Amino acid sequence: MTDIIVTNLETVPGRTIIRHLGIVQGNTVRAKHVGRDIMAGLKNIVGGELRGYTELLTDAREEATQRMMGEAIEKGANAVLNVRFSTSSITAGASELYAYGTAVVVE
Amino acid sequence: MGSLVTFIILLMIGLIFGGINERNHFKRLRADEEAFSHIKVFNIKTLPDNLEVGGALVSGNVVVAVDYFKVIAGFLKMIFGGQLRSFESLLERARREAIVRMQRQADALGADAIYNTRLEFSAIGQQPQKIGGAELLAYGTAVKIKS
Incomplete structure:
Protein backbone atom coordinates (compact mmCIF):
# COMPACT_ATOMS: atom_id res chain seq x y z
CA MET A 1 0.00 0.00 0.00
CA THR A 2 2.92 2.30 0.63
CA ASP A 3 4.86 2.11 -2.61
CA ILE A 4 2.05 3.49 -4.77
CA ILE A 5 2.39 7.11 -5.88
CA VAL A 6 -0.69 9.28 -5.39
CA THR A 7 -0.60 12.77 -6.84
CA ASN A 8 -2.96 15.33 -8.29
CA LEU A 9 -0.52 16.19 -11.06
CA GLU A 10 -0.92 14.74 -14.52
CA THR A 11 2.58 13.29 -14.59
CA VAL A 12 5.01 11.83 -12.13
CA PRO A 13 8.08 14.06 -12.07
CA GLY A 14 11.05 12.26 -13.61
CA ARG A 15 9.12 9.09 -14.54
CA THR A 16 7.55 8.01 -17.80
CA ILE A 17 4.03 6.65 -17.99
CA ILE A 18 4.05 3.22 -19.63
CA ARG A 19 0.40 2.26 -19.51
CA HIS A 20 -2.97 3.77 -18.61
CA LEU A 21 -5.34 1.54 -16.66
CA GLY A 22 -8.37 3.82 -16.51
CA ILE A 23 -10.19 5.55 -13.73
CA VAL A 24 -10.12 4.28 -10.15
CA GLN A 25 -12.35 5.52 -7.39
CA GLY A 26 -13.17 5.21 -3.75
CA ASN A 27 -16.05 6.55 -1.72
CA THR A 28 -17.50 6.46 1.75
CA VAL A 29 -20.64 7.88 3.34
CA ARG A 30 -20.33 9.04 6.92
CA ALA A 31 -22.62 10.46 9.55
CA LYS A 32 -21.72 11.96 12.87
CA HIS A 33 -23.24 10.51 16.00
CA VAL A 34 -25.86 12.46 17.89
CA GLY A 35 -23.50 13.54 20.66
CA ARG A 36 -21.29 15.25 18.16
CA ASP A 37 -24.29 16.89 16.52
CA ILE A 38 -25.35 18.33 19.85
CA MET A 39 -21.84 19.59 20.56
CA ALA A 40 -21.73 21.15 17.11
CA GLY A 41 -25.11 22.77 17.76
CA LEU A 42 -23.71 24.36 20.91
CA LYS A 43 -20.58 25.44 19.06
CA ASN A 44 -22.85 27.12 16.55
CA ILE A 45 -23.72 29.73 19.17
CA VAL A 46 -20.17 30.98 19.57
CA GLY A 47 -18.89 30.11 16.10
CA GLY A 48 -15.44 28.84 15.26
CA GLU A 49 -14.07 25.49 14.23
CA LEU A 50 -16.19 22.35 14.65
CA ARG A 51 -13.30 20.05 15.48
CA ALA A 64 -11.95 6.98 0.40
CA THR A 65 -8.34 7.47 -0.71
CA GLN A 66 -7.39 4.05 0.68
CA ARG A 67 -10.22 2.41 -1.28
CA MET A 68 -9.12 4.20 -4.42
CA MET A 69 -5.54 3.02 -3.87
CA GLY A 70 -6.82 -0.51 -3.24
CA GLU A 71 -8.59 -0.52 -6.59
CA ALA A 72 -5.47 0.80 -8.31
CA ILE A 73 -3.31 -1.95 -6.80
CA GLU A 74 -5.86 -4.55 -7.88
CA LYS A 75 -5.49 -3.29 -11.44
CA GLY A 76 -1.72 -3.61 -11.16
CA ALA A 77 -0.96 0.10 -11.13
CA ASN A 78 1.90 1.70 -9.27
CA ALA A 79 0.66 5.29 -9.41
CA VAL A 80 -2.62 7.21 -9.35
CA LEU A 81 -2.53 10.53 -11.15
CA ASN A 82 -4.77 13.57 -11.32
CA VAL A 83 -6.56 12.72 -8.09
CA ARG A 84 -9.65 14.79 -7.29
CA PHE A 85 -11.75 14.93 -4.17
CA SER A 86 -15.41 15.73 -3.98
CA THR A 87 -17.90 15.97 -1.15
CA SER A 88 -21.65 15.84 -1.33
CA SER A 89 -24.40 15.92 1.27
CA ILE A 90 -26.68 12.96 0.75
CA THR A 91 -29.21 13.84 3.43
CA ALA A 92 -29.07 16.17 6.40
CA GLY A 93 -26.36 14.83 8.69
CA ALA A 94 -24.55 12.56 6.23
CA SER A 95 -21.89 13.31 3.66
CA VAL A 104 -1.19 4.18 -14.45
CA VAL A 105 1.98 2.18 -14.59
CA VAL A 106 5.14 4.25 -14.50
CA GLU A 107 8.61 2.93 -15.05
CA MET B 1 -41.17 36.18 27.23
CA GLY B 2 -38.87 33.35 28.27
CA SER B 3 -37.94 32.55 24.71
CA LEU B 4 -37.17 36.21 24.04
CA VAL B 5 -34.77 36.26 27.00
CA THR B 6 -33.08 33.09 25.72
CA PHE B 7 -32.82 34.62 22.26
CA ILE B 8 -31.19 37.78 23.62
CA ILE B 9 -28.78 35.78 25.82
CA LEU B 10 -27.75 33.62 22.83
CA LEU B 11 -27.31 36.76 20.77
CA MET B 12 -25.05 38.34 23.40
CA ILE B 13 -23.00 35.15 23.83
CA GLY B 14 -22.60 34.96 20.07
CA LEU B 15 -21.60 38.60 19.78
CA ILE B 16 -19.02 38.53 22.59
CA PHE B 17 -17.46 35.07 22.25
CA GLY B 18 -17.80 34.95 18.48
CA GLY B 19 -15.93 38.25 18.22
CA ILE B 20 -13.16 37.07 20.55
CA ASN B 21 -12.89 33.78 18.67
CA GLU B 22 -12.61 35.51 15.35
CA ARG B 23 -9.94 37.98 16.46
CA ASN B 24 -7.88 35.16 18.02
CA HIS B 25 -8.23 33.07 14.90
CA PHE B 26 -7.02 35.88 12.64
CA LYS B 27 -4.06 36.46 14.96
CA ARG B 28 -3.19 32.74 14.87
CA LEU B 29 -3.58 32.64 11.09
CA ARG B 30 -1.17 35.53 10.61
CA ALA B 31 1.42 33.79 12.80
CA ASP B 32 0.99 30.45 11.01
CA GLU B 33 1.15 32.01 7.57
CA GLU B 34 4.37 33.73 8.58
CA ALA B 35 5.81 30.45 9.92
CA PHE B 36 5.05 28.52 6.72
CA SER B 37 5.86 31.29 4.26
CA HIS B 38 8.85 29.25 3.01
CA ILE B 39 6.45 26.76 1.44
CA LYS B 40 5.20 28.28 -1.76
CA VAL B 41 1.73 27.43 -2.93
CA PHE B 42 0.90 27.38 -6.64
CA ASN B 43 -2.21 26.39 -8.48
CA ILE B 44 -0.39 25.69 -11.72
CA LYS B 45 0.31 22.16 -12.89
CA THR B 46 3.58 22.73 -14.70
CA LEU B 47 6.52 21.78 -12.55
CA PRO B 48 9.90 23.50 -12.80
CA ASP B 49 12.82 21.52 -14.26
CA ASN B 50 15.10 21.65 -11.22
CA LEU B 51 13.01 19.22 -9.23
CA GLU B 52 14.05 16.47 -6.90
CA VAL B 53 12.09 13.40 -7.94
CA GLY B 54 9.02 12.84 -5.88
CA GLY B 55 5.72 14.37 -5.04
CA ALA B 56 3.15 13.53 -2.44
CA LEU B 57 -0.47 14.47 -2.07
CA VAL B 58 -0.98 16.86 0.84
CA SER B 59 -4.24 18.24 2.11
CA GLY B 60 -5.69 20.38 4.84
CA ASN B 61 -9.29 20.74 5.87
CA VAL B 62 -11.37 22.63 8.39
CA VAL B 63 -15.04 22.77 9.33
CA VAL B 64 -16.19 26.15 10.62
CA ALA B 65 -19.45 27.62 11.80
CA VAL B 66 -20.66 31.17 12.26
CA ASP B 67 -21.79 32.39 15.69
CA TYR B 68 -25.41 32.98 16.58
CA PHE B 69 -25.20 36.74 16.32
CA LYS B 70 -23.85 36.54 12.80
CA VAL B 71 -26.55 34.06 11.74
CA ILE B 72 -29.24 36.51 12.83
CA ALA B 73 -27.38 39.51 11.42
CA GLY B 74 -26.96 37.61 8.16
CA PHE B 75 -30.64 36.72 7.93
CA LEU B 76 -31.64 40.35 8.56
CA LYS B 77 -29.19 41.47 5.91
CA MET B 78 -30.66 38.99 3.44
CA ILE B 79 -33.94 40.90 3.47
CA PHE B 80 -32.24 43.86 1.88
CA GLY B 81 -29.53 42.00 0.02
CA GLY B 82 -26.00 43.22 -0.48
CA GLN B 83 -22.73 42.24 1.05
CA LEU B 84 -22.83 39.73 3.94
CA ARG B 85 -19.62 40.58 5.74
CA SER B 86 -20.15 38.03 8.51
CA PHE B 87 -20.14 35.12 6.06
CA GLU B 88 -17.29 36.59 4.05
CA SER B 89 -14.98 36.61 7.04
CA LEU B 90 -16.00 33.06 7.94
CA LEU B 91 -15.09 31.74 4.50
CA GLU B 92 -11.88 33.75 4.44
CA ARG B 93 -10.82 32.26 7.77
CA ALA B 94 -11.69 28.75 6.64
CA ARG B 95 -9.82 29.05 3.36
CA ARG B 96 -6.69 30.45 4.96
CA GLU B 97 -6.80 27.82 7.70
CA ALA B 98 -7.12 24.99 5.17
CA ILE B 99 -4.13 26.29 3.20
CA VAL B 100 -2.04 26.66 6.36
CA ARG B 101 -2.84 23.07 7.39
CA MET B 102 -1.86 21.84 3.93
CA GLN B 103 1.43 23.77 4.22
CA ARG B 104 2.04 22.22 7.64
CA GLN B 105 1.68 18.73 6.16
CA ALA B 106 4.06 19.63 3.32
CA ASP B 107 6.52 21.05 5.84
CA ALA B 108 6.48 17.77 7.79
CA LEU B 109 7.43 15.95 4.55
CA GLY B 110 10.34 18.31 3.99
CA ALA B 111 8.83 19.82 0.85
CA ASP B 112 9.24 23.42 -0.15
CA ALA B 113 6.51 23.98 -2.71
CA ILE B 114 2.97 22.78 -3.41
CA TYR B 115 1.77 22.57 -6.99
CA ASN B 116 -1.68 22.19 -8.49
CA THR B 117 -3.47 23.38 -5.36
CA ARG B 118 -7.24 22.96 -5.41
CA LEU B 119 -9.79 24.37 -3.01
CA GLU B 120 -13.04 22.56 -2.45
CA PHE B 121 -16.02 23.83 -0.51
CA SER B 122 -18.94 21.90 0.89
CA ALA B 123 -21.77 22.89 3.18
CA ILE B 124 -22.28 20.72 6.25
CA GLY B 125 -25.71 21.26 7.73
CA GLN B 126 -27.95 19.45 10.12
CA GLN B 127 -31.05 21.18 8.86
CA PRO B 128 -31.35 22.99 5.58
CA GLN B 129 -32.73 26.19 7.11
CA LYS B 130 -29.93 26.42 9.62
CA ILE B 131 -26.36 27.29 8.78
CA GLY B 132 -24.53 24.35 10.32
CA GLY B 133 -21.07 24.75 9.00
CA ALA B 134 -18.87 24.77 5.98
CA GLU B 135 -15.96 22.55 5.14
CA LEU B 136 -13.00 23.88 3.23
CA LEU B 137 -10.51 21.43 1.78
CA ALA B 138 -7.21 22.42 0.20
CA TYR B 139 -5.10 19.82 -1.57
CA GLY B 140 -2.10 19.75 -3.81
CA THR B 141 1.14 18.00 -4.62
CA ALA B 142 4.12 18.74 -2.40
CA VAL B 143 7.52 18.70 -4.09
CA LYS B 144 11.08 19.55 -3.24
CA ILE B 145 13.02 21.87 -5.48
CA LYS B 146 16.77 21.35 -5.87
CA SER B 147 18.73 24.23 -4.45
Whole structure:
Protein backbone atom coordinates (compact mmCIF):
# COMPACT_ATOMS: atom_id res chain seq x y z
CA MET A 1 0.00 0.00 0.00
CA THR A 2 2.92 2.30 0.63
CA ASP A 3 4.86 2.11 -2.61
CA ILE A 4 2.05 3.49 -4.77
CA ILE A 5 2.39 7.11 -5.88
CA VAL A 6 -0.69 9.28 -5.39
CA THR A 7 -0.60 12.77 -6.84
CA ASN A 8 -2.96 15.33 -8.29
CA LEU A 9 -0.52 16.19 -11.06
CA GLU A 10 -0.92 14.74 -14.52
CA THR A 11 2.58 13.29 -14.59
CA VAL A 12 5.01 11.83 -12.13
CA PRO A 13 8.08 14.06 -12.07
CA GLY A 14 11.05 12.26 -13.61
CA ARG A 15 9.12 9.09 -14.54
CA THR A 16 7.55 8.01 -17.80
CA ILE A 17 4.03 6.65 -17.99
CA ILE A 18 4.05 3.22 -19.63
CA ARG A 19 0.40 2.26 -19.51
CA HIS A 20 -2.97 3.77 -18.61
CA LEU A 21 -5.34 1.54 -16.66
CA GLY A 22 -8.37 3.82 -16.51
CA ILE A 23 -10.19 5.55 -13.73
CA VAL A 24 -10.12 4.28 -10.15
CA GLN A 25 -12.35 5.52 -7.39
CA GLY A 26 -13.17 5.21 -3.75
CA ASN A 27 -16.05 6.55 -1.72
CA THR A 28 -17.50 6.46 1.75
CA VAL A 29 -20.64 7.88 3.34
CA ARG A 30 -20.33 9.04 6.92
CA ALA A 31 -22.62 10.46 9.55
CA LYS A 32 -21.72 11.96 12.87
CA HIS A 33 -23.24 10.51 16.00
CA VAL A 34 -25.86 12.46 17.89
CA GLY A 35 -23.50 13.54 20.66
CA ARG A 36 -21.29 15.25 18.16
CA ASP A 37 -24.29 16.89 16.52
CA ILE A 38 -25.35 18.33 19.85
CA MET A 39 -21.84 19.59 20.56
CA ALA A 40 -21.73 21.15 17.11
CA GLY A 41 -25.11 22.77 17.76
CA LEU A 42 -23.71 24.36 20.91
CA LYS A 43 -20.58 25.44 19.06
CA ASN A 44 -22.85 27.12 16.55
CA ILE A 45 -23.72 29.73 19.17
CA VAL A 46 -20.17 30.98 19.57
CA GLY A 47 -18.89 30.11 16.10
CA GLY A 48 -15.44 28.84 15.26
CA GLU A 49 -14.07 25.49 14.23
CA LEU A 50 -16.19 22.35 14.65
CA ARG A 51 -13.30 20.05 15.48
CA GLY A 52 -15.35 16.86 15.64
CA TYR A 53 -16.53 17.35 12.08
CA THR A 54 -13.05 18.24 10.85
CA GLU A 55 -11.68 14.97 12.25
CA LEU A 56 -14.59 12.96 10.89
CA LEU A 57 -14.12 14.32 7.39
CA THR A 58 -10.34 13.83 7.51
CA ASP A 59 -10.83 10.18 8.48
CA ALA A 60 -13.50 9.66 5.87
CA ARG A 61 -11.39 11.19 3.13
CA GLU A 62 -8.47 8.98 4.16
CA GLU A 63 -10.76 5.95 3.87
CA ALA A 64 -11.95 6.98 0.40
CA THR A 65 -8.34 7.47 -0.71
CA GLN A 66 -7.39 4.05 0.68
CA ARG A 67 -10.22 2.41 -1.28
CA MET A 68 -9.12 4.20 -4.42
CA MET A 69 -5.54 3.02 -3.87
CA GLY A 70 -6.82 -0.51 -3.24
CA GLU A 71 -8.59 -0.52 -6.59
CA ALA A 72 -5.47 0.80 -8.31
CA ILE A 73 -3.31 -1.95 -6.80
CA GLU A 74 -5.86 -4.55 -7.88
CA LYS A 75 -5.49 -3.29 -11.44
CA GLY A 76 -1.72 -3.61 -11.16
CA ALA A 77 -0.96 0.10 -11.13
CA ASN A 78 1.90 1.70 -9.27
CA ALA A 79 0.66 5.29 -9.41
CA VAL A 80 -2.62 7.21 -9.35
CA LEU A 81 -2.53 10.53 -11.15
CA ASN A 82 -4.77 13.57 -11.32
CA VAL A 83 -6.56 12.72 -8.09
CA ARG A 84 -9.65 14.79 -7.29
CA PHE A 85 -11.75 14.93 -4.17
CA SER A 86 -15.41 15.73 -3.98
CA THR A 87 -17.90 15.97 -1.15
CA SER A 88 -21.65 15.84 -1.33
CA SER A 89 -24.40 15.92 1.27
CA ILE A 90 -26.68 12.96 0.75
CA THR A 91 -29.21 13.84 3.43
CA ALA A 92 -29.07 16.17 6.40
CA GLY A 93 -26.36 14.83 8.69
CA ALA A 94 -24.55 12.56 6.23
CA SER A 95 -21.89 13.31 3.66
CA GLU A 96 -20.32 11.31 0.90
CA LEU A 97 -16.60 11.64 0.40
CA TYR A 98 -15.36 10.63 -3.01
CA ALA A 99 -11.85 10.35 -4.39
CA TYR A 100 -11.01 9.49 -7.98
CA GLY A 101 -8.00 9.43 -10.23
CA THR A 102 -6.33 7.69 -13.13
CA ALA A 103 -4.39 4.52 -12.46
CA VAL A 104 -1.19 4.18 -14.45
CA VAL A 105 1.98 2.18 -14.59
CA VAL A 106 5.14 4.25 -14.50
CA GLU A 107 8.61 2.93 -15.05
CA MET B 1 -41.17 36.18 27.23
CA GLY B 2 -38.87 33.35 28.27
CA SER B 3 -37.94 32.55 24.71
CA LEU B 4 -37.17 36.21 24.04
CA VAL B 5 -34.77 36.26 27.00
CA THR B 6 -33.08 33.09 25.72
CA PHE B 7 -32.82 34.62 22.26
CA ILE B 8 -31.19 37.78 23.62
CA ILE B 9 -28.78 35.78 25.82
CA LEU B 10 -27.75 33.62 22.83
CA LEU B 11 -27.31 36.76 20.77
CA MET B 12 -25.05 38.34 23.40
CA ILE B 13 -23.00 35.15 23.83
CA GLY B 14 -22.60 34.96 20.07
CA LEU B 15 -21.60 38.60 19.78
CA ILE B 16 -19.02 38.53 22.59
CA PHE B 17 -17.46 35.07 22.25
CA GLY B 18 -17.80 34.95 18.48
CA GLY B 19 -15.93 38.25 18.22
CA ILE B 20 -13.16 37.07 20.55
CA ASN B 21 -12.89 33.78 18.67
CA GLU B 22 -12.61 35.51 15.35
CA ARG B 23 -9.94 37.98 16.46
CA ASN B 24 -7.88 35.16 18.02
CA HIS B 25 -8.23 33.07 14.90
CA PHE B 26 -7.02 35.88 12.64
CA LYS B 27 -4.06 36.46 14.96
CA ARG B 28 -3.19 32.74 14.87
CA LEU B 29 -3.58 32.64 11.09
CA ARG B 30 -1.17 35.53 10.61
CA ALA B 31 1.42 33.79 12.80
CA ASP B 32 0.99 30.45 11.01
CA GLU B 33 1.15 32.01 7.57
CA GLU B 34 4.37 33.73 8.58
CA ALA B 35 5.81 30.45 9.92
CA PHE B 36 5.05 28.52 6.72
CA SER B 37 5.86 31.29 4.26
CA HIS B 38 8.85 29.25 3.01
CA ILE B 39 6.45 26.76 1.44
CA LYS B 40 5.20 28.28 -1.76
CA VAL B 41 1.73 27.43 -2.93
CA PHE B 42 0.90 27.38 -6.64
CA ASN B 43 -2.21 26.39 -8.48
CA ILE B 44 -0.39 25.69 -11.72
CA LYS B 45 0.31 22.16 -12.89
CA THR B 46 3.58 22.73 -14.70
CA LEU B 47 6.52 21.78 -12.55
CA PRO B 48 9.90 23.50 -12.80
CA ASP B 49 12.82 21.52 -14.26
CA ASN B 50 15.10 21.65 -11.22
CA LEU B 51 13.01 19.22 -9.23
CA GLU B 52 14.05 16.47 -6.90
CA VAL B 53 12.09 13.40 -7.94
CA GLY B 54 9.02 12.84 -5.88
CA GLY B 55 5.72 14.37 -5.04
CA ALA B 56 3.15 13.53 -2.44
CA LEU B 57 -0.47 14.47 -2.07
CA VAL B 58 -0.98 16.86 0.84
CA SER B 59 -4.24 18.24 2.11
CA GLY B 60 -5.69 20.38 4.84
CA ASN B 61 -9.29 20.74 5.87
CA VAL B 62 -11.37 22.63 8.39
CA VAL B 63 -15.04 22.77 9.33
CA VAL B 64 -16.19 26.15 10.62
CA ALA B 65 -19.45 27.62 11.80
CA VAL B 66 -20.66 31.17 12.26
CA ASP B 67 -21.79 32.39 15.69
CA TYR B 68 -25.41 32.98 16.58
CA PHE B 69 -25.20 36.74 16.32
CA LYS B 70 -23.85 36.54 12.80
CA VAL B 71 -26.55 34.06 11.74
CA ILE B 72 -29.24 36.51 12.83
CA ALA B 73 -27.38 39.51 11.42
CA GLY B 74 -26.96 37.61 8.16
CA PHE B 75 -30.64 36.72 7.93
CA LEU B 76 -31.64 40.35 8.56
CA LYS B 77 -29.19 41.47 5.91
CA MET B 78 -30.66 38.99 3.44
CA ILE B 79 -33.94 40.90 3.47
CA PHE B 80 -32.24 43.86 1.88
CA GLY B 81 -29.53 42.00 0.02
CA GLY B 82 -26.00 43.22 -0.48
CA GLN B 83 -22.73 42.24 1.05
CA LEU B 84 -22.83 39.73 3.94
CA ARG B 85 -19.62 40.58 5.74
CA SER B 86 -20.15 38.03 8.51
CA PHE B 87 -20.14 35.12 6.06
CA GLU B 88 -17.29 36.59 4.05
CA SER B 89 -14.98 36.61 7.04
CA LEU B 90 -16.00 33.06 7.94
CA LEU B 91 -15.09 31.74 4.50
CA GLU B 92 -11.88 33.75 4.44
CA ARG B 93 -10.82 32.26 7.77
CA ALA B 94 -11.69 28.75 6.64
CA ARG B 95 -9.82 29.05 3.36
CA ARG B 96 -6.69 30.45 4.96
CA GLU B 97 -6.80 27.82 7.70
CA ALA B 98 -7.12 24.99 5.17
CA ILE B 99 -4.13 26.29 3.20
CA VAL B 100 -2.04 26.66 6.36
CA ARG B 101 -2.84 23.07 7.39
CA MET B 102 -1.86 21.84 3.93
CA GLN B 103 1.43 23.77 4.22
CA ARG B 104 2.04 22.22 7.64
CA GLN B 105 1.68 18.73 6.16
CA ALA B 106 4.06 19.63 3.32
CA ASP B 107 6.52 21.05 5.84
CA ALA B 108 6.48 17.77 7.79
CA LEU B 109 7.43 15.95 4.55
CA GLY B 110 10.34 18.31 3.99
CA ALA B 111 8.83 19.82 0.85
CA ASP B 112 9.24 23.42 -0.15
CA ALA B 113 6.51 23.98 -2.71
CA ILE B 114 2.97 22.78 -3.41
CA TYR B 115 1.77 22.57 -6.99
CA ASN B 116 -1.68 22.19 -8.49
CA THR B 117 -3.47 23.38 -5.36
CA ARG B 118 -7.24 22.96 -5.41
CA LEU B 119 -9.79 24.37 -3.01
CA GLU B 120 -13.04 22.56 -2.45
CA PHE B 121 -16.02 23.83 -0.51
CA SER B 122 -18.94 21.90 0.89
CA ALA B 123 -21.77 22.89 3.18
CA ILE B 124 -22.28 20.72 6.25
CA GLY B 125 -25.71 21.26 7.73
CA GLN B 126 -27.95 19.45 10.12
CA GLN B 127 -31.05 21.18 8.86
CA PRO B 128 -31.35 22.99 5.58
CA GLN B 129 -32.73 26.19 7.11
CA LYS B 130 -29.93 26.42 9.62
CA ILE B 131 -26.36 27.29 8.78
CA GLY B 132 -24.53 24.35 10.32
CA GLY B 133 -21.07 24.75 9.00
CA ALA B 134 -18.87 24.77 5.98
CA GLU B 135 -15.96 22.55 5.14
CA LEU B 136 -13.00 23.88 3.23
CA LEU B 137 -10.51 21.43 1.78
CA ALA B 138 -7.21 22.42 0.20
CA TYR B 139 -5.10 19.82 -1.57
CA GLY B 140 -2.10 19.75 -3.81
CA THR B 141 1.14 18.00 -4.62
CA ALA B 142 4.12 18.74 -2.40
CA VAL B 143 7.52 18.70 -4.09
CA LYS B 144 11.08 19.55 -3.24
CA ILE B 145 13.02 21.87 -5.48
CA LYS B 146 16.77 21.35 -5.87
CA SER B 147 18.73 24.23 -4.45
